[in-house]
Amino acid sequence: MLLAMFGPLLNLLIWTVAESWYFPHSLPSQWGLKYWYQVFNPYSDVSGSLLTSVLIALLSVGVCLLISVPAGYALSRRKMPLRVLFMLLFLIPQAFPNLTVYMNVARLFYQWGLNGSIAGVVLVHSVHGLMYSVWICVAAFSSIDPLLARASRNLGAGPVYTFWHIVLPQAAPGIVAASIFVFSGVAG
Template identity: 60%
Template sequence: MTHATTMFTPARALSALWWVPRGVIFGLMAFFIFGPLANLLFWTVAEKWYFPHSLPLQYGFSYWAQVFAPRGGAVESLTNSIIVAVLTVVVSLALAIPAGYALARLKLPLRGLILLAFLIPQAFPNLTVYVNVARIFYEIRLNGTIPGVVLVHVSHGLVYAVWIATAAFSAIDAELEQAARSMGAGPLRAFLDVTLPLAMPGLMASAIFVFLESLDEFTGSYFVGAPDVNMLPLLLYTAGAGDNYQIASITALLLLIPSIVFMLVVERFLKADVLSRVGH
């Protein structure tokens, strides 16, 4: 009895009570993170749900059939979104690989300002920028076309593409490329055989970031593409504005799934040594 009493000290009591605020904090974090996701999943299968009921009164998949019906627009919007995102990745990497290599290897004057210049599209309110872009694209007949939407998405995707590509090339020891050239390889062969394969994990992460940015882009898609180029974010906006929460939730889930999958891939490819060189 005495031994048990001595074991229960005020310090041990405070240590045990310390888990209470921790549990409350973690519980609130889990609620704010997973609560909206759970609500989203409920709405995707809710046939009937209204206040004050905390759970749907009837479950089903009739809204899924409505979304993927020929007149629902989801298949066309999903196809357009994927096409635009893939083309955005191709164009962004085609520009970012040489730019990132030059910024990483060459002693360019005002290198920091060049990197900062790629942030300019993010520095201004998107609404005012895209209104003027839409007016210019209308005059040159790019408004309402997939190439026009791709160009707008590239202007945002280059931020991720160039910065991560620069970091990926900076993380590679230049002596490896010099060793290949000393053995007779030309500049292009040394780049293709040595530098590019080593930078590929960072470039893959860059491509995924650009793909996700394009997939979720709404403002540029709306002002440049609508109503001729239907995209998933536009379908989500239309459903949400019309208070059709089931269709909006299903569309949001279609956007969420690739984002989660690709972010897991990014976590695998984008290593700490690459991240540490972003902006350097």
């Protein structure tokens, strides 16, 4: 059990100090700290790369939440005739192999001037993250008793107040879970 848990981490640690390691050998033939030096070199831009990765992950989470919270609420509360079709629409990016999807996305990004930009990377990650965030938000909003919102409206609260102060706080754990899924998918 411990080997299954820590074996991959041990392998990763060995790779960080292996300067040459070829297939039939069980251990590296040459050991060194060359890669650690490259990371912590005063001229390396590791901190800039890390900040860019965190920025992209946070922006992707924001884009996904801007779409999935209203979509999750609408798909869970409203009796839509094509509800199942809309739910399946968010699964489409996962239905095809990533290589074919990314080749077509790259062609579009070159045409639109988004190649190599943070906006392009956020857009691609957001499309994949929408599947998780929409489905989780639909489940979160579906678990809320609609009688609570109706009681709030009967007591004089408006629809916006009811959503922000009654419905959204109850769906917050699901929305946080969706955010964690998207962030870990983008950053990981």
